[in-house]
Amino acid sequence: MVKVGVVGYGVIGQRLADGVALQEDMELVGVADVSPTLAVRALKEKGMPYDLYIAVPENKELFDKAGIPVSGTLEDLVQKVDVILDATSAGVGARNKELYKKYNKKAIFQGGEKNDVADVFFHGYANYEKGLGKQFLKLTSCNTTGLIRAVDCLDREVGIEKVAITIIRRVADPGDYHRGLTNALQVDKAPNHQAVDLMTIMPHVDATGILVHTPVTHGHIITVVATPKREIGKEEVLKYFNQHPRIRVVRLADGFLGNASLFRYARDLGNPRGDMYEIAVFEETIVNSGKDIMFAINIPQEAVVIPENMDAIRAAMEMQTDRLEAVALTNKYLGMGKWMEK
Amino acid sequence: MVKVGVVGYGVIGQRLADGVALQEDMELVGVADVSPTLAVRALKEKGMPYDLYIAVPENKELFDKAGIPVSGTLEDLVQKVDVILDATSAGVGARNKELYKKYNKKAIFQGGEKNDVADVFFHGYANYEKGLGKQFLKLTSCNTTGLIRAVDCLDREVGIEKVAITIIRRVADPGDYHRGLTNALQVDKAPNHQAVDLMTIMPHVDATGILVHTPVTHGHIITVVATPKREIGKEEVLKYFNQHPRIRVVRLADGFLGNASLFRYARDLGNPRGDMYEIAVFEETIVNSGKDIMFAINIPQEAVVIPENMDAIRAAMEMQTDRLEAVALTNKYLGMGKWMEK
Amino acid sequence: MVKVGVVGYGVIGQRLADGVALQEDMELVGVADVSPTLAVRALKEKGMPYDLYIAVPENKELFDKAGIPVSGTLEDLVQKVDVILDATSAGVGARNKELYKKYNKKAIFQGGEKNDVADVFFHGYANYEKGLGKQFLKLTSCNTTGLIRAVDCLDREVGIEKVAITIIRRVADPGDYHRGLTNALQVDKAPNHQAVDLMTIMPHVDATGILVHTPVTHGHIITVVATPKREIGKEEVLKYFNQHPRIRVVRLADGFLGNASLFRYARDLGNPRGDMYEIAVFEETIVNSGKDIMFAINIPQEAVVIPENMDAIRAAMEMQTDRLEAVALTNKYLGMGKWMEK
Amino acid sequence: MVKVGVVGYGVIGQRLADGVALQEDMELVGVADVSPTLAVRALKEKGMPYDLYIAVPENKELFDKAGIPVSGTLEDLVQKVDVILDATSAGVGARNKELYKKYNKKAIFQGGEKNDVADVFFHGYANYEKGLGKQFLKLTSCNTTGLIRAVDCLDREVGIEKVAITIIRRVADPGDYHRGLTNALQVDKAPNHQAVDLMTIMPHVDATGILVHTPVTHGHIITVVATPKREIGKEEVLKYFNQHPRIRVVRLADGFLGNASLFRYARDLGNPRGDMYEIAVFEETIVNSGKDIMFAINIPQEAVVIPENMDAIRAAMEMQTDRLEAVALTNKYLGMGKWMEK
Known part of the structure; x- marks a missing residue:
């Protein structure tokens, strides 16, 4: 089981977390964010299905005030995982990269980051092989x-x-x-x-x-x-x-x-x-x-990149070396293409 | 178990069906519509969790062409149920009423129908008692x-x-x-x-x-x-x-x-x-x-009337005679107010 | 001076009337509409710069009630002009055509009509010559x-x-x-x-x-x-x-x-x-x-067709036989291209 | 003739300038802005009906490049007028006020400024008398x-x-x-x-x-x-x-x-x-x-404040001491209420 953390629990981050949770060969260790946003409040109302880590420890009080349990800091989360999906706002990922390097963890950045944040610019179907074993990947927008x-x-x-x-x-x-x-x-x-x-x-x-x-x-x-x-x-x-x-x-x-x-x-x-x-x-x-x-x-801008992010974990962690084998697993766990069977 | 049919599987009808399915003291017998709309196609893609009846038998071919299984006609559905939730377009409900009368079934109409379609203009919290045992109720918009x-x-x-x-x-x-x-x-x-x-x-x-x-x-x-x-x-x-x-x-x-x-x-x-x-x-x-x-x-215009429709079934069928007992059951089965416990 | 009438005083008709009024070699005889719309009320508030004819004589009372002076019927207008710009709703132009034929007047229809309403489908710059002397022209949308x-x-x-x-x-x-x-x-x-x-x-x-x-x-x-x-x-x-x-x-x-x-x-x-x-x-x-x-x-959908309509009058009435001469006059009277001189 | 300058030639500023130009007892000396915006480019395409002064002299080159003639600086404009209508972005007016004080000129600020920028918060119809002779007025939004x-x-x-x-x-x-x-x-x-x-x-x-x-x-x-x-x-x-x-x-x-x-x-x-x-x-x-x-x-948010701004000039400059006399002149020059005569 590859251990995954999601950093940035916004529109994309929430969906990445849900996507990872569906991959039977991955484990979602937790998600991280900076403040008790609506997304975090919804997480709480749902009963905290995912552990929450906070990216700005000084904001702990805000979470306490909102009654939201916190499992540690972003730095704690990074240490517990094999790979990070970074879905923070554009530019923040580049700063977080230092932390990922410090603990020698792999990370996958989203389309908003600059290309030079990563070793390879990645798309599951189009260039899966280029991502194999790389430490830092950036997804297309x-x-x-x-x-x-x-x-x-x-x-x-x-x-x-x-x-x-x-x-x-x-x-x-x-x-x-x-x-x-x-x-x-x-x-x-x-x-x-x-x-x-x-x-x-x-x-x-x-x-x-x-x-x-x-x-x-x-x-x-x-x-x-x-x-x-x-x-x-x-x-x-x-x-x-x-x-x-x-x-x-x-x-x-x-x-x-x-x-x-x-x-x-x-x-x-x-x-x-x-x-x-x-x-x-x-x-x-x-x-x-x-x-x-x-x-x-x-x-569908909110969810379309989720499958390719799962592919990226597979490539970075070398879970599958074959492109079609990798995307097929992602598809299976996400329930994609089921309409084709009918 | 009170047997319920939903006629008109559009924005409101779909949600009424889901709401009834959640009431542990009701049974959703089926839903009816006139043509293979997107909502009906979605029902099929989900594997037909609800049986579908067709309101215009001449359209059967359209459903067949779309590969959508049909369980009978609207008239069949009406005979199988105790009460109908009619969520058809404004004016259609008044016509359907003849069918409900023919089989002496109770029916609940939505806000788009004229007031005189019903014996009572109903709101679960505000005038529950007025709906008790009535044959035809109309909900507020x-x-x-x-x-x-x-x-x-x-x-x-x-x-x-x-x-x-x-x-x-x-x-x-x-x-x-x-x-x-x-x-x-x-x-x-x-x-x-x-x-x-x-x-x-x-x-x-x-x-x-x-x-x-x-x-x-x-x-x-x-x-x-x-x-x-x-x-x-x-x-x-x-x-x-x-x-x-x-x-x-x-x-x-x-x-x-x-x-x-x-x-x-x-x-x-x-x-x-x-x-x-x-x-x-x-x-x-x-x-x-x-x-x-x-x-x-x-x-929230798409879903707000669902609880009061459940209340209306309770009143019409005299499942509960007490207002607060009735709405509390509806709330419980719909999971309402759970945020209040925290 | 070519005498022009505008039938249909809506979004396009109002602008056609204004465009004709600017052509120094044309005379705007009047405009026609069916009821006291906002456009007609604005015409009145401006002091009736254009004479108004009514297309549905039975509606005369509505205009009287709104205090809007009427100069005659659509049929009166048709008789006074050389050419009609028909800017009525799609389909109405085809019916009006009978009236234009009765008085043997030329007419120019807008893009909403079917192509067969006209002898030629016209664009001032692209096929001016095809419109020369024709009785019925249709403009592109x-x-x-x-x-x-x-x-x-x-x-x-x-x-x-x-x-x-x-x-x-x-x-x-x-x-x-x-x-x-x-x-x-x-x-x-x-x-x-x-x-x-x-x-x-x-x-x-x-x-x-x-x-x-x-x-x-x-x-x-x-x-x-x-x-x-x-x-x-x-x-x-x-x-x-x-x-x-x-x-x-x-x-x-x-x-x-x-x-x-x-x-x-x-x-x-x-x-x-x-x-x-x-x-x-x-x-x-x-x-x-x-x-x-x-x-x-x-x-700019509201006004873009005005110049080509002026061109169409020029072609239908054979005011100019040369394409560039015709469009240049339209442009001059509409003040087009003035920004190019700077 | 009261000499007026308009500072800030945006949505409101353009309309203030047009409004002043219509007042027969006022003279529009010029307008000022910081850069060759679309509004300034339109002024040029219209042939510079109003003289333009620039608020940031270092931007002169931008105006030259766009071929827009400049009559001087904001400071030049302030010296030539009796009263300024300041329609700059919120907060800029407060800074400009120092310049108006330096030359002991009156100024009228718009609703975006803080109330303490002015001696009185003004509305032509509601409290005209309070503005009489004041140096700094602020209009309501x-x-x-x-x-x-x-x-x-x-x-x-x-x-x-x-x-x-x-x-x-x-x-x-x-x-x-x-x-x-x-x-x-x-x-x-x-x-x-x-x-x-x-x-x-x-x-x-x-x-x-x-x-x-x-x-x-x-x-x-x-x-x-x-x-x-x-x-x-x-x-x-x-x-x-x-x-x-x-x-x-x-x-x-x-x-x-x-x-x-x-x-x-x-x-x-x-x-x-x-x-x-x-x-x-x-x-x-x-x-x-x-x-x-x-x-x-x-x-109508773009133009509604223009009359009350004209009133404000009348009050600040004590052109009329009577409220109804003042607003009546503003109305007359702006052509307001003409529809009432019919």
């Missing part, structure tokens, strides 16, 4: 993680030369009050970082793109114009997507009209927090543009 | 249900003469594409129907109010200016709200900043669908206005 | 009008073979209460009609695309991936766009961050209604994707 | 300004003892990208500052209230529960509002459905920037709540 799933899926089948992507980005998560946009679309400088990151992970693909922020909370939508190495039609594209356990093909005709339908569906499935680990492809958006193929995908 | 909880709570303690309410209404549920509002506040004619409905349930209170629609999806917020029969301060108000198992007092200072915080918190609690049965009172909004008392509450 | 401006601009310079477009559509206009979307992105079936329409106007270009609705009101944003006949870089693209009087190149660095910045800027310019006739290209979004060129444009 | 107009209107007629207000606040202005809220309602601590400010201006009224932020941009909506000194019905309330040149009574039945209708109407009126100086009362919201009166008003 939510958009890039989902985008690469789709592009890698086609690339392994037919070869992809080039992608031009348009990211229609949700600007905040449900419940965010510290950021937002009201009745405005905001355009970013091109190329967006997701295209650049895709090229770092998949250096044989030429990628560029434009990102537009939109005032919604339930999932990014990305349109992809991909240039394949050989001609490929809608049916073939559908076939490959349908075989991928982290890609769910959905139909507008069935009522999947956009990001909010997928969020509702995940809630109605009874998924914890209404989360969905899969990206979705909208079947009716797949069209040819000359020899290019164009399609739209949905990225 | 989500806003009115939550509002009455708060007003009835104070009324039973100090007496309330008059309320002037401002409803800041969420305009759609998460995942709704058939209705919406974009960058606009919409004002309705006063008094709003919620004030009128409150007076129907609590005829000794004078109520009026203004309703403004806002382009959000996570919970209505209502401000109440209540005139009590005797002077009452913030501490006393807080005491009464804190004792009520269907009212949760929350603090801005703890991070409960509005309707979206409560939705996030319910997701983080692991509540199915991220639902919350309780209304919330924002502690820091309680102020005196002369001898009046003013405060703001949050109404 | 707002998105298509703006999109074709950009594509035609490059096509005339370097030749465009193919475009793959992503339309990030604003879902309602400011002040719309009859339609809207709340916290959701909605995906449409591909290809979108704008791509199909572009191919009707520019049959030598292969076009496809995906459209996503977003809950905002200030302008659509379109990303275009265009395949030119020869290699072309950002500087050359910029040069062509900068020379076009109906295209405004703006910089994120100057504060033009998206559709809402452009709306604010138009208000601050003192443009009537805060309107902008030009599309905008965001300079920092222009990038190469292999030999393709990618960029993002903004479409 | 947009919400408070509009709210006091309505409360003062009734107070002068029947006497108001107490108000309980609910502010449904728009969270950003059209074009704002630096702040926003997405799919959330945010609740503030009670009482809100607007209630407290109202009591500072009208000390004989007891006021409290709750403020809820909503993700829209076109106008705040406030519901007021007012306790009058004698019984008063809807007709009488309407009569007083209808007589007030800064209050516009509108009807839902006519199509004024909320804040966005009013914004659209102002655009359709041809008002510069689509602005409206008046608050609006929604006629169908006026109801009695026992002996209290309840109603909803709309506050």
Whole structure:
């Protein structure tokens, strides 16, 4: 059993902890945070299923006041684990790294950290082998993680030369009050970082793109114009997507009209927090543009990176050396692709 | 065991079915709907925990095509149960009523139906006794249900003469594409129907109010200016709200900043669908206005009426004749008020 | 002086009337509508700068009650003019056409009508010649009008073979209460009609695309991936766009961050209604994707079609037979491209 | 002619400048800002109708690069004027005050500054006399300004003892990208500052209230529960509002459905920037709540404070000593109340 700690118990950290708890070959030792946030209060109301460590010992009093039991400090947690999933705010991970080095522990950082925090920039499906045995890995961001799933899926089948992507980005998560946009679309400088990151992970693909922020909370939508190495039609594209356990093909005709339908569906499935680990492809958006193929995908930003984080633990700890064996275990424990059996 | 059927498996119907399934003294016989909606597809993906009956037999082919097993027709379902929870679209319930009469079954309608569909306009806490043994009950709408909880709570303690309410209404549920509002506040004619409905349930209170629609999806917020029969301060108000198992007092200072915080918190609690049965009172909004008392509450529109529907079954079926005994059982089976024990 | 009538005094009709009033070689005879809408009430409060005709004579009483002077019926208006700009709701134009035929008048329909309502599907810059002397013209919709401006601009310079477009559509206009979307992105079936329409106007270009609705009101944003006949870089693209009087190149660095910045800027310019006739290209979004060129444009949906409607009058009435002469006059009278002189 | 300078050329500053330019007994000497913002670029594109002074001389190069002519520094401007309207960001006005003192000039600050920046907290209609001859005045914020107009209107007629207000606040202005809220309602601590400010201006009224932020941009909506000194019905309330040149009574039945209708109407009126100086009362919201009166008003946040700022100049410069004479001149030059003549 690989022992895992989660540092930063926010939107991503909570889901990482839940994901680790589901992996039968891992043990979640505990989670750490700096103050009694709503997430920590919910942990308490649930009866403390995970032990809590505090990252800023001076804040102990705040936790006491809120009646929240504390099992130790962040430094205590680090010593008890084999590997840390660091899901702190951007920049904090780089500082925490010193602590992980001090105790010679492995750590996996999220997309918000700078690339040089890690030895390798990692994606479970696209470059699993590069992560094998490394001490510090950095995951791709939510958009890039989902985008690469789709592009890698086609690339392994037919070869992809080039992608031009348009990211229609949700600007905040449900419940965010510290950021937002009201009745405005905001355009970013091109190329967006997701295209650049895709090229770092998949250096044989030429990628560029434009990102537009939109005032919604339930999932990014990305349109992809991909240039394949050989001609490929809608049916073939559908076939490959349908075989991928982290890609769910959905139909507008069935009522999947956009990001909010997928969020509702995940809630109605009874998924914890209404989360969905899969990206979705909208079947009716797949069209040819000359020899290019164009399609739209949905990225559930809160949960999409969880599977690739589990993969990263497998790679860093060399739990599996084979890519497909590793992702298959992650998928199994997370219950991914079960809809494919039907 | 009282046998219950749920007709209409949409936003409310799904939650009613889940609520009934939790009542240890009731049996959920099945649910009915007209077509393979996303909610029905989710039911199938979950492995059909509830039997499905179809309301429009001609649509059978649609269900077959989607691979969804059907246990019979709506008429079959009605014959198998003691009581129906009708959660169909406004107006459909009135038509369905003929079927319920044909088989002499009891039925409980939701707030969207006209009042004359039922023998009594019902609220679990406020007028439980009026529902005892009745054949047809109509529940108050989500806003009115939550509002009455708060007003009835104070009324039973100090007496309330008059309320002037401002409803800041969420305009759609998460995942709704058939209705919406974009960058606009919409004002309705006063008094709003919620004030009128409150007076129907609590005829000794004078109520009026203004309703403004806002382009959000996570919970209505209502401000109440209540005139009590005797002077009452913030501490006393807080005491009464804190004792009520269907009212949760929350603090801005703890991070409960509005309707979206409560939705996030319910997701983080692991509540199915991220639902919350309780209304919330924002502690820091309680102020005196002369001898009046003013405060703001949050109404989680998707789930708030579930407890009162369970109460309605208890009343209609005369499972309990005592109001407090009835609501206590509902609360127990739904797990309400557990936070109060800590 | 060509005599013009505007039928339908809504969002588009009001702006068409204002546009005609600015053309020194046209005379606005009057406008027609069915009831005393807010737009008609504003016309009255301004002192009736335009004569008003009513399309439904039975509604005369409503106008009287609101104190709004009426100059006659729609049928009266049709008889007084040479050409009608029909800006009624989709489908109404097709019915009105019978009246225009009865009096043998020319008419120009908007993008919401079906193509077969007209003899030619028209765009001022792209196919002016096709409209010359025709009785019935149909304009492209707002998105298509703006999109074709950009594509035609490059096509005339370097030749465009193919475009793959992503339309990030604003879902309602400011002040719309009859339609809207709340916290959701909605995906449409591909290809979108704008791509199909572009191919009707520019049959030598292969076009496809995906459209996503977003809950905002200030302008659509379109990303275009265009395949030119020869290699072309950002500087050359910029040069062509900068020379076009109906295209405004703006910089994120100057504060033009998206559709809402452009709306604010138009208000601050003192443009009537805060309107902008030009599309905008965001300079920092222009990038190469292999030999393709990618960029993002903004479409101010309320006013963008006004210039091409003026062009259409010029073509239908054969006021100018030369394309560039015609559009130059429209531009001059609308004050377009003045910023280019500085 | 009183010489006026406007410092801070943002949302409020631009409108103050336009307002001063319309006052026939004032002269707008110039406006000042720190950098070539979009507002300043629009000023340039309009041909510099107002002279521009720069507040940070070191930024001169930025203006030169953008081709924007500069007439001097802020210090130059201050020396040329009799009175400054300071519309800088909150806190900057307090620093600028030192400069105004150095040259012994009068200055009027906006609602964002702290009260102690000024000798008097001012509202044109409610306490004009207090501003007479003072050196430093501070205006009430947009919400408070509009709210006091309505409360003062009734107070002068029947006497108001107490108000309980609910502010449904728009969270950003059209074009704002630096702040926003997405799919959330945010609740503030009670009482809100607007209630407290109202009591500072009208000390004989007891006021409290709750403020809820909503993700829209076109106008705040406030519901007021007012306790009058004698019984008063809807007709009488309407009569007083209808007589007030800064209050516009509108009807839902006519199509004024909320804040966005009013914004659209102002655009359709041809008002510069689509602005409206008046608050609006929604006629169908006026109801009695026992002996209290309840109603909803709309506050056009961008422009509502302009008239009271003009009043403030009149008071500070003692241009008129009589309150009604002063506000009448402001109204006349701004064209307010013209709709009342019809």
